[in-house]
Amino acid sequence: MAYNSFPYLCIFLPLCWAAWALLPQRYRPAALLGGSLLFYWLMAGGYTVWLLLAAALTWALGLALGRLQDLQAATVPGLEKTARKAAKQQFTALQKGMVAVGVAGLLGLLVGLKYLPFLARFLNALLTRLPLGWQVTVPSFVQPVGLSFFTLMAMSYLFDVRRGTTRPAAHYWQVLLYLSFWPHVVEGPFDRWAQVSPTLLDPPKPDYRAFTFGVQRILWGMMKKLIIADRANMYVKAVFDDWTKYSGGAVVVATLLYTLQLYAEFSGCMDMVLGAAQCFGVPLAENFRQPFFARSVSDFWRRWHITLGAWLREYLFQPVIVSKPMMQFGKWCRTRFGAALGRSLPVWAGLLLTWLAIGIWHGAGWLYVVYGLYYFLLQWLGEVTEPALLRLCPALPQWRTRRWYRLWQMARTFVLVNLGMLIFRSNGARAALEMLASLRRPYAGSLLIKLDVQDLWVLGIGALVLLGVDLLHERGISIRESLARKPLPLRWAVYCGGMLAVMIFGAYGDNYDPAAFIYAQF
Amino acid sequence: MSLRTWQKNALRIVAFLLVLLMLVLAAGHYLMPQSNRYLEGYTAGGILGEDFDTIDVLVLGDSNAAQGIAPMHWYDAYGITGYTYAAGWLSMYNIYYRLQQIYEEQNPKVVVLCTAPAYTKKSSESYMQSALGDIADELLPLLRFHDNWKYLTPENLFTQKDYSWRDVNKGYTPITDVAGRPNLDYMYDTGASESIPFLVKFYMQRILQLCADHDSEVLLVTVPAAVGWNLARHNGIAAFAEENGVPYLDFNMADTNPGIDWTTDTADGGTHLNWLGARKVSDALGDYLQEHYDLADHRGQAGYETWDSDAQSYRDMLPEITQRVQENAGIVQDAQS
Numbered sequence: 001m002a003y004n005s006f007p008y009l010c011i012f013l014p015l016c017w018a019a020w021a022l023l024p025q026r027y028r029p030a031a032l033l034g035g036s037l038l039f040y041w042l043m044a045g046g047y048t049v050w051l052l053l054a055a056a057l058t059w060a061l062g063l064a065l066g067r068l069q070d071l072q073a074a075t076v077p078g079l080e081k082t083a084r085k086a087a088k089q090q091f092t093a094l095q096k097g098m099v100a101v102g103v104a105g106l107l108g109l110l111v112g113l114k115y116l117p118f119l120a121r122f123l124n125a126l127l128t129r130l131p132l133g134w135q136v137t138v139p140s141f142v143q144p145v146g147l148s149f150f151t152l153m154a155m156s157y158l159f160d161v162r163r164g165t166t167r168p169a170a171h172y173w174q175v176l177l178y179l180s181f182w183p184h185v186v187e188g189p190f191d192r193w194a195q196v197s198p199t200l201l202d203p204p205k206p207d208y209r210a211f212t213f214g215v216q217r218i219l220w221g222m223m224k225k226l227i228i229a230d231r232a233n234m235y236v237k238a239v240f241d242d243w244t245k246y247s248g249g250a251v252v253v254a255t256l257l258y259t260l261q262l263y264a265e266f267s268g269c270m271d272m273v274l275g276a277a278q279c280f281g282v283p284l285a286e287n288f289r290q291p292f293f294a295r296s297v298s299d300f301w302r303r304w305h306i307t308l309g310a311w312l313r314e315y316l317f318q319p320v321i322v323s324k325p326m327m328q329f330g331k332w333c334r335t336r337f338g339a340a341l342g343r344s345l346p347v348w349a350g351l352l353l354t355w356l357a358i359g360i361w362h363g364a365g366w367l368y369v370v371y372g373l374y375y376f377l378l379q380w381l382g383e384v385t386e387p388a389l390l391r392l393c394p395a396l397p398q399w400r401t402r403r404w405y406r407l408w409q410m411a412r413t414f415v416l417v418n419l420g421m422l423i424f425r426s427n428g429a430r431a432a433l434e435m436l437a438s439l440r441r442p443y444a445g446s447l448l449i450k451l452d453v454q455d456l457w458v459l460g461i462g463a464l465v466l467l468g469v470d471l472l473h474e475r476g477i478s479i480r481e482s483l484a485r486k487p488l489p490l491r492w493a494v495y496c497g498g499m500l501a502v503m504i505f506g507a508y509g510d511n512y513d514p515a516a517f518i519y520a521q522f
Numbered sequence: 523m524s525l526r527t528w529q530k531n532a533l534r535i536v537a538f539l540l541v542l543l544m545l546v547l548a549a550g551h552y553l554m555p556q557s558n559r560y561l562e563g564y565t566a567g568g569i570l571g572e573d574f575d576t577i578d579v580l581v582l583g584d585s586n587a588a589q590g591i592a593p594m595h596w597y598d599a600y601g602i603t604g605y606t607y608a609a610g611w612l613s614m615y616n617i618y619y620r621l622q623q624i625y626e627e628q629n630p631k632v633v634v635l636c637t638a639p640a641y642t643k644k645s646s647e648s649y650m651q652s653a654l655g656d657i658a659d660e661l662l663p664l665l666r667f668h669d670n671w672k673y674l675t676p677e678n679l680f681t682q683k684d685y686s687w688r689d690v691n692k693g694y695t696p697i698t699d700v701a702g703r704p705n706l707d708y709m710y711d712t713g714a715s716e717s718i719p720f721l722v723k724f725y726m727q728r729i730l731q732l733c734a735d736h737d738s739e740v741l742l743v744t745v746p747a748a749v750g751w752n753l754a755r756h757n758g759i760a761a762f763a764e765e766n767g768v769p770y771l772d773f774n775m776a777d778t779n780p781g782i783d784w785t786t787d788t789a790d791g792g793t794h795l796n797w798l799g800a801r802k803v804s805d806a807l808g809d810y811l812q813e814h815y816d817l818a819d820h821r822g823q824a825g826y827e828t829w830d831s832d833a834q835s836y837r838d839m840l841p842e843i844t845q846r847v848q849e850n851a852g853i854v855q856d857a858q859s
Contacts (some may be wrong), residue, residue, distance in 0.1 A: 006654045208531040454672045496542050500549055504668050510563075510611065511669050 001042050003186070003272045004225050009218070012039065017279055021206040028203040032181065032280065033173055039182035040145070047144035051180055054109060058154040059168075059175035061102040065161045066168035068095055095162055102158045106151045113141045114148065118364030146185040148361060152311055154179055157193045159315055166194040174201055183277040187269050189287040190307035196282055204281040209484075216480055217275030219498050224268030226506035228462040232261035233515040234450040234507070240425050240435075247438035249447055255422045260463055262421065263291065265515075266305070290470040295409035297378045297416055301358075308361065312354050321350040344383075352376050362424070370429045374420055458505055550664035553671060556678055558685035562620075563609035564588040568689030569624060572605065573828060577628045578817050579604035580738075581693070582621065582729075583636025583745070584612045590745035590795040591634075592694035594836040595804040600812050601819030603829055606693030614639050614725040615653055619660035621729060625736050632815050633733045634807070637744045637759045637772075638751070640718050640726065653721045690832040694804075696843045697796045700850040702785035708748045708792075709774050715757035723762065730766055739815065744772040745803060746782045748792030771810060773803055780806035786851040797847045 001008045016035035020028050041048045072091040076084055111119070120138040127134050157175070160166040169175045177200055184191055204210075239246045239254035246254070267288045277284045285307050294300035301309050320326055326346045334342025359372020390396055399405040419436070426432035448456070472479055483491055525533070554561075561567030566588070569577070579602055581591050586608075593604030605628075607620060617639065624630075643652040659666040718726065733740045742763050744751060756772050763770035771778055780802040784792055787799030795803065811817060820826040821833075 005651060006658060007650055010654075208527075452672070492538060492541060495538070496545055499542060500545060503546065503664055504549065504553070504671050506668065509665075509669060 001039065003269060003276070004222055009222075013276060013279075017211075020203070020280055025203065025205070029173075029177060029201055032200060032203070033177045036177060036180040036182045036185065040180050040185060043146075043186070044144045047142060050109060050113065050144045050147070051150060051185075052176070054106060054150060054154050055176040055179050056172060057102060057105045058157055058179070059172045061098050061158055062161045062168035062175065063170070065095055065098055065158070068098070069164060099158050099162045103155055106154050110147060110151045114143050115360075115364045116141070146187075149188050149190065150179045150185060153184075153190055153193075156190065156311060156315060160193060166192075169193075169197070177201070181277075181282070183273040183282075184284055187266070187273065188305075188307055189270065189273070189285045190311045191285050195285060199280075199282045207281060210281055211279050213480055213484075214275040214278035214280075216483075216495070217271045217278060219275075219495070219502070221268040221271030221273075221275060222502045222506075223498060224264040224271065224462075224466070226502050226508060228459060228466070229261045229265035229268060230507035230512060230515050231451065231455055231459055231462075232257040232264070234455075234513060236261055236425065237513065237515075238450045240427065243427065243431055243435050243438075246443060246445075246449075247441035248443035250443040250445065250449060251422075251435055251438055253447055254449075255418050255425075257459065258425045259418050259421045260459065260466075262425075264462070264466065290474045292414060292417075292467075293410060293470065293474050294413050294417075295406060296382060296413055297375055297420075298382075300413055300417055301375070308358065312357055316357055317350050317354045320353060321346055326350065348380060351379060355379070365428070367423070367426065367429050367432065370432065371420065371424050374423055378416060455507075546662055546664050550662060550667065552674070552679060553667040554663060554683060555667065555670060556673075556681070556683055557687050559687045561685075562612075564695045565689040565691065565693055566607045566609045566612075566620075567685075568687060568693060569605050569607050570627065570685045571688035572628070573825065574627050575629050576820075576826060576829065577603050577605045577630050578820075579632045579634060579811060580621075580624065580628065580630035581606040581608065581634040581636065581743075582612075582617045583608040583634075583743075584639045584642060585610040585794060586638045586745040586747050586750075587636040588693065588695050589697050589789065590800050590803050591636075591743075591807060592696070592800050592804040593692040594690070594694065594833060595801065596808040596811065597692075597821070597829060597833050598837065599805075599808055600817070601821035602808065602811060602817045603820050603826070604692060604811075608636065608693060611642070611644065612639055613643070613652065613656045614722045614729065615656040616660060618725050618729050618732065619657075621732055625732070629736060630738050631817060632741060632811065633729075633738045634741050634743050635726070635729060637742055637755075637770075638747065640722050640759060640762075641716065641755055642750065649719045649721065688828065688832065690835040690839070692832070694800065696800070696839075697789040697794065698843055698847040698850055699789040700786060700796055700798075700847065700852075701789060701791050702851075703748060703788065703792045705784050706748075708751070709753045709756065709776075711753055714754040715761060716752075716754040718758050718762055726762065727766065730768065740768045741811075742768055742770040743807065744770075744774055746773045746779070746787075746795060746799065748784050748788070750793060769814075771807070773806065778806070786853065796850075797843050798851060 001012060003009075012035070016031065019035070020031040023031050037048070040051060044051070068091060072088070076087050076091070079087055116138045117140050120136050123136050127136070154175075157166075157178070161168045169178070174197070178191075178193055178197060179185070181191075181196070181200060236254050236258045239250055240258070243251075270287045274284050274286070287306050289303040289306060291300050291304040294303050326349065329349070330342060330346040333345040336342070337345070355372040355376035356369060357372070358375070359368040359370070362368045362371065393399075400409075422435060423429075423432045426435055451459075469479065483494060486494075555567075558567040558570040559565070561570070564585070579593065579596070581587055581593065581604060583591075583606070587606055588608035588610070591606050591608075593602075593606055596602040596604050607624065612620075617635070621633070643649060647655065717723075730740055742759060744756065744759065751774050756775065759772070760770055773780055773782070782795070782799050782802060787795055787802065789796040820829060822830065
């Protein structure tokens with residue numbers, strides 16, 4: 001039951017909203033939990049058990065961490081200094097151990113269900129080089145929907161409880177609702193417990209304004225997904241799935257359309273997700289902030305899939321670079337390579353790890369490793385060449401404040417991101433390299449692949465509308481707020497126009513190939 | 523009496539939905555094809571071009587029927603007027619609503635309901651999605667014809683639609699391609715019965731009821747298909763037929779098989795029949811209809827002039843089609859050699 005499907009939009013969502021709104025306030029979380037479990041079960045069937053287990057582990061460890069912290073707060077301050085220090089160390093070790101158990105369990109679930117076949121293939125490839133004749137066989141599991149999302153959210157919950165930035169949930173159903181909440185369980189965003197739990201567990205009264213704003217956002221997401229993304233998918237699928245037939249212009253157009261498709265689809269899905277949650281008064285985290293106005297690839301990743309980047313920055317990159325081994329590595333580097341390089345090397349190591357994690361998170365395969373490495377190399381090259389660039393061009397800091405230079409940076413970032421998209425969408429690392437090489441060969445055939453001229457017009461206009469909306473958002477203009485102040489006939493004309501546009505120009509029906517949400521597979 | 527806030531909001535939502543519904547219906551009207559030729563896949567839409575109350579046998583089905591049953595064959599042989607209303611991926615939900623529309627212009631004595639749509643659906647959809655999507659398509663023409671915006675011009679937007687086009691093949695599409703497969707047994711007994719999905723069965727029963735309301739007799743027919751049909755499905759349909767007291771003819775079964783040779787009679791490896799296979803099925807079904815139902819010979823009758831002229835066009839076309847399919851099947855070459 002995809003977020004853009006007829007059963008979801010016309011049956012599931014209205015019924016859940018009606019149940020949620022009509023029930024007394026204290027039972028509203030039950031409506032959300034019931035809806036979430038039903039939604040997940042319809043998507044994953046028997047594999048729902050993995051979600052239930054992950055929630056049980058997270059809840060139990062969170063509760064135990066909270067109890068330990070309470071016990072520590074109650075007993076330690078009354079002890080003598082030396083005993084206090086020893087007790088504190090013991091409490092810390094116990095808490096770390098619990099978090100380690102949680103991370104091992106959740107990571108084990110993630111690795112076991114998602115990465116095991118890839119790891120076995122990798123290991124077997126290594127073993128074939130040895131004269132031992134050993135091969136490893138592993139069972140292959142079906143990856144339950146949203147696995148990469150709910151396991152990482154569960155880990156963030158444990159980390160936050162351990163850090164004391166949030167209090168643990170008292171009841172199992174509360175953690176289960178947090179992890180299974182249907183708007184974010186399939187494609188995120190990675191919401192934090194502290195951010196969503198107040199409205200999930202103590203829902204606000206139904207609010208007409210929140211409801212209409214939520215529906216408007218769902219409509220905007222539908223427009224992106226059905227009019228742009230699913231239409232672009234026809235061209236992209238034809239070229240990338242049969243890449244040996246195409247070169248030059250066809251590959252360029254397919255890459256540009258894939259970038260458009262992925263942006264329209266993922267951000268459109270987030271609009272549908274955030275809009276649905278808004279109808280229930282739950283504010284989820286924003287996952288996009290006009291990514292194509294980014295002036296560097298690192299800026300791009302602060303605007304694209306924001307919550308994944310934030311998660312990895314907070315729970316991987318920062319802990320890694322301040323960890324004891326990394327501090328020792330930094331010290332070693334400073335003695336060997338001098339102060340400047342000694343400071344940079346641990347950061348680069350942390351960055352490499354983070355980019356590899358971003359790549360691997362997207363899928364179990366070498367292609368995703370290459371994808372992560374691509375962005376690491378871009379960021380690393382940007383940093384190491386900066387001093388030389390400043391020496392070569394002393395006016396660079398001044399230029400960077402100029403409009404034309406900012407436009408150049410955006411254009412440069414756009415090209416680099418598109419190259420990354422080509423790697424990401426290709427059928428394997430070898431295919432990516434060959435497609436990149438094929439860019440030099442002109443393409444003699446027609447560029448109208450699977451789409452007619454009218455479809456390309458729709459895509460062109462759709463891209464311009466996206467750009468226009470992003471431009472307004474970049475300037476801090478809230479379109480929905482502005483629209484809400486307009487007279488009713490104008491508002492209704494806009495909403496009806498949007499709905500008719502989805503129904504008329506949507507790429508659905510016999511002439512199109514409906515595409516599943518790309519990020520749902522991650 | 524003043525309304526509470528929630529009542530005002532509820533009224534506002536209802537009013538908005540009504541406005542939207544009116545716009546959707548109006549847009550659906552303008553997006554309907556200019557000609558009935560393009561109302562549906564294959565040539566199903568041609569039924570609207572037929573004179574009122576001239577069709578005695580109505581065949582309903584999907585692409586297997588559109589490529590497998592040639593009603594003009596019956597007119598040529600027995601004077602039976604028939605039409606194959608069939609198109610790719612037509613579901614039982616679609617068929618029910620289309621039959622309602624057909625009854626507005628025709629009053630068939632026999633409705634031949636082909637059974638393949640009972641089990642087919644697009645792999646990307648669940649049964650529920652398929653059902654809801656198809657039913658919504660039928661209730662809101664805008665959803666079904668939405669892509670026709672590509673063919674709208676300022677000239678044709680407000681012109682009267684012309685739904686008088688007639689198909690000389692009466693809904694059948696002759697295929698001359700040959701892509702054979704070995705004559706392997708695909709109807710072997712596994713002892714199983716594949717039950718018809720609940721909602722599909724419900725709509726099949728609605729079709730039977732609709733036919734009963736219009737005094738049409740129903741005959742369930744399975745067009746030969748080596749790919750997509752098996753004994754378990756036959757058993758499922760047979761159980762439905764028995765439960766509802768309707769006759770059932772499965773041309774895949776040994777006792778009713780009209781002699782399909784899968785090495786030559788299929789266009790695509792066993793999924794659909796070509797003209798060689800369709801001729802055999804049409805012959806067998808025509809014989810059955812002639813034998814079991816009281817169907818008049820309309821040849822030369824007043825009011826059936828268009829049928830006589832279409833039959834002539836059909837006869838003129840046949841030699842070329844037959845020659846082409848035989849060449850493709852290597853039958854002519856074999857004869858020469």
